[in-house]
Structures are given as C-alpha cells and as structure tokens.
Amino acid sequence: MKTLSFLGNDSDSAWNIFVTQVERVRPHLGELEAWIETLMRPKRALIVDIPLEMEDGTVRHFEGYRVQHNLSRGPGKGGVRYHADVTLDEVMALSAWMTIKCAVLNLPFGGAKGGIRVDPATLSQKELERLTRRYTSEIGLIIGPQQDIPAPDVGTNAQVMAWMMDTWSMNVGATTTGVVTGKPVHLGGSLGRVKATGRGVFVTGRQAASHLGLPLTDARIGIQGFGNVGSVSAQLFAEAGANIIAIQDHSATLYSAAGIDIEALSAWQQKEGKIAGFPGVDTVEPGTFWELEYDIVIPAALEGQITPERARNLNCRLVLEGANGPTLPQADDILRERGILVLPDVICNAGGVTVSYFEWVQDFSSFYWSEEEIYQKLDQIILNAFEEVWKNAQSKGISLRTAAYATACERILTARKERGIYP
Numbered sequence: 001m002k003t004l005s006f007l008g009n010d011s012d013s014a015w016n017i018f019v020t021q022v023e024r025v026r027p028h029l030g031e032l033e034a035w036i037e038t039l040m041r042p043k044r045a046l047i048v049d050i051p052l053e054m055e056d057g058t059v060r061h062f063e064g065y066r067v068q069h070n071l072s073r074g075p076g077k078g079g080v081r082y083h084a085d086v087t088l089d090e091v092m093a094l095s096a097w098m099t100i101k102c103a104v105l106n107l108p109f110g111g112a113k114g115g116i117r118v119d120p121a122t123l124s125q126k127e128l129e130r131l132t133r134r135y136t137s138e139i140g141l142i143i144g145p146q147q148d149i150p151a152p153d154v155g156t157n158a159q160v161m162a163w164m165m166d167t168w169s170m171n172v173g174a175t176t177t178g179v180v181t182g183k184p185v186h187l188g189g190s191l192g193r194v195k196a197t198g199r200g201v202f203v204t205g206r207q208a209a210s211h212l213g214l215p216l217t218d219a220r221i222g223i224q225g226f227g228n229v230g231s232v233s234a235q236l237f238a239e240a241g242a243n244i245i246a247i248q249d250h251s252a253t254l255y256s257a258a259g260i261d262i263e264a265l266s267a268w269q270q271k272e273g274k275i276a277g278f279p280g281v282d283t284v285e286p287g288t289f290w291e292l293e294y295d296i297v298i299p300a301a302l303e304g305q306i307t308p309e310r311a312r313n314l315n316c317r318l319v320l321e322g323a324n325g326p327t328l329p330q331a332d333d334i335l336r337e338r339g340i341l342v343l344p345d346v347i348c349n350a351g352g353v354t355v356s357y358f359e360w361v362q363d364f365s366s367f368y369w370s371e372e373e374i375y376q377k378l379d380q381i382i383l384n385a386f387e388e389v390w391k392n393a394q395s396k397g398i399s400l401r402t403a404a405y406a407t408a409c410e411r412i413l414t415a416r417k418e419r420g421i422y423p
C-alpha cells in the first residue's frame with residue numbers, strides 16, 4: 001500500500017495504519033468524500049539536519065522532522081518525539097492523528113508533529129539542550145503561536161519545552177510563551193498539564209466501563225508503558241479501586257495478582273529510571289503481558305502494539321488507547337468481532353492536547369486558571385466528545401474509531417470546502 005511516492009510498502013507502517021483508518025470513514029461522509037484526498041498527504045513536511053557537538057568534541061548528525069498534516073481548522077498542534085526509531089513515516093502518521101484528535105475534541109487546531117531520531121538517554125543534559133535548541137532553530141521557519149505549536153511527546157518533557165520556547169523567543173527578539181505548550185508552570189505552563197493525558201484516559205475509560213456495566217472496583221488492568229501516560233492513568237485507576245495486575249515497559253514486565261503498588265513503583269522508577277528490579281512482584285516474559293486475564297488493557301507506549309495475533313488472544317473487555325496508533329486495523333476488526341470494545345486514541349488520549357489548548361489560551365490572555373478549573377473544563381470537553389461519538393457509533397452500528405473519524409472528518413472537510421482552493 002504505497003500512498004505517497006517517497007514511502008515504503010509496509011502496510012503496517014504508522015502512516016498506512018492512518019490511511020486505512022481514513023478509508024474506513026469514506027462511506028459515512030456523504031458529499032464531503034470528494035475532499036478526502038486532502039487527508040491522504042501532509043500539507044507540509046520539513047526534514048532537518050541537526051549537527052551536534054558532543055561532550056568529547058566530535059560532531060554527530062541527527063535527523064529531525066516537523067510535519068504539518070492539516071491546517072484547515074487552525075494552527076498546527078502536536079508534540080515532539082525523541083526516540084531512536086523515529087521516521088518521517090511515523091511523524092506523518094502522528095501529525096495526522098493530531099488533525100483527527102483536535103477535530104473530534106473541536107479544538108481550534110490542525111494537526112502537526114515533530115521528532116528527532118535519537119535516544120535521549122544516551123545524551124548528557126548539555127547535549128540534549130544543544131540538540132533541542134538547534135532543532136528549534138531549524139524548524140523555527142514554520143512554527144509559531146499562530147502557525148504551529150509543539151508540545152511534549154515520548155522522550156521530551158517540560159524542560160525541553162522551556163528550551164524550545166527560549167530559543168524561538170531569542171530568535172524573534174520577544175518572549176513568546178505561546179509558541180509551545182507543556183512548559184514549566186512558572187514559564188507560562190498550565191497547571192494540570194503533566195497529568196492531563198493520563199487523566200483523560202481515566203475519565204473516558206471510566207465512562208466507557210460504565211456503559212459496559214463494568215465496575216472499576218477490583219477490575220484487573222494491564223498497562224503497557226509507564227511513562228507520563230501509563231503512570232498517571234495507573235495511579236488514577238488504582239485510586240478508583242482497580243487492581244493494576246501487570247505493567248510492562250522497555251525494561252521489564254511486572255505481574256502481581258493482588259495488584260501492583262503504583263505509588264511505590266512510581267517512586268522506584270523516579271530513582272532507577274525504569275521499572276525493572278521493583279521488589280515484591282513477579283517479573284514475567286514480555287509475551288506473557290498479552291496472555292493474562294484482564295478486564296481492561298491500556299496500551300500506553302508506542303504504535304502498532306496490538307497485532308492481529310495479540311488481538312486473537314487478548315483476554316479483556318475494554319482496550320483504552322493511551323498511546324497513539326497502538327492497534328493495527330486488522331487487529332481492530334478482530335477485537336470488534338470478539339466483542340472487545342476499543343476506545344480509540346483520538347478520544348482516549350486527547351486530555352493532553354486539550355490542556356495544551358488551555359495553556360495556549362492562558363498564555364495569550366496572561367490570565368491563569370486554577371488546577372480545579374482546568375480539570376473541570378477538561379472533563380467537560382472530553383466527556384462531551386466521548387458521548388457524541390458513543391451515540392453516533394451506537395446509532396450507525398459502527399466502531400468508536402470510525403464514529404470518531406466521521407465526526408472529525410466532517411469538521412475538517414467542511415472547513416476545507418468552505419475555505420476553497422487558493423488561488
């Protein structure tokens with residue numbers, strides 16, 4: 001499936017997962033289908049070379065990207081990923097998922113994403129800062145508070161955003177907090193942003209569970225990934241009385257039938273930088289994670305994790321997509337046939353970008369809301385979107401993903417059509 005001349009043929013590549021997902025929405029678009037090609041390619045993609053002087057005086061080159069998939073509804077919005085496996089294909093898909101996500105939530109943004117192919121754990125703090133500053137300068141041509149607003153993603157955090165904000169501001173000669181979101185709170189960051197994605201997974205997941213008649217008390221939950229998204233959702237589900245029986249990250253797969261102590265594990269991870277070695281639980285083979293008996297599974301790491309084979313064996317009632325693109329389209333079909341409900345990424349993990357939107361608004365007005373106000377507005381926006389998509393899926397007999405894409409595509413393609421083609 002080669003949709004663009006410079007891409008490979010891997011049908012499971014992140015970009016091709018996105019294309020398949022969009023293809024599935026065609027029959028539900030009416031006359032707007034005529035505009036669907038708009039979504040099948042990014043509006044703009046920038047590839048940059050980042051030369052970095054290492055601590056030992058040598059120079060290494062890193063490849064970075066910023067892709068603006070669609071800007072019909074507003075400026076580009078989306079994170080920056082630092083990971084050893086980042087490719088243009090992946091960043092394109094991630095930018096496209098942002099287009100859909102912002103439209104489902106009705107945030108006034110298009111979709112964008114950036115990334116650098118680098119394992120940040122191999123760099124010193126100074127190298128990381130220089131890498132970030134040079135990358136920001138290179139993509140400075142196309143980002144800006146009214147153009148495209150980066151944020152954290154896998155491998156980046158509030159400190160990286162502070163360097164990005166400073167670099168862009170130095171280059172234009174004025175402190176511009178609204179150029180990135182997910183910044184430290186005293187630099188124009190929003191209260192609640194760090195926990196926002198995990199909170200969104202919890203709030204939408206709790207709602208989906210309640211529609212299924214699945215009580216959270218003693219629910220058995222498995223979580224893949226223990227970064228910002230996995231750890232916060234683990235904590236919130238544990239507080240609601242669920243048992244987090246398995247957690248997997250790159251270092252280990254932990255299992256405890258009685259439930260893992262999330263607070264203690266978070267403290268361990270803070271100290272050790274990984275979950276491996278955490279005492280008092282069993283360490284099992286990575287493959288075992290997909291074979292345990294659960295009520296809820298939360299993939300909160302990278303894309304493409306739920307393959308058709310894993311979907312055939314998965315033992316749960318509900319999948320909450322904390323990660324972007326964790327389920328392959330064929331696996332989606334298998335889960336649906338097996339009666340396992342999938343709450344798609346574009347709603348489930350949209351809490352992060354929703355609070356990013358609040359941060360951007362607060363930066364413009366220089367007026368800041370309390371954490372309570374942020375959570376109240378977040379819950380309201382994300383639950384409204386959830387219920388709208390739920391109703392559409394029920395009434396049309398389609399999956400939540402296709403229903404979410406139908407809502408999003410209708411908004412994006414209506415905007416596209418109304419704007420018309422220039423010149």
Ligand code: GLU
Pocket residue numbers: 077078079080149150151152153154181182324349350352353354356
């Ligand atoms: N990286 C996050 C996501 O995938 C947040 C993006 C943002 O806040 O702009 O949704």
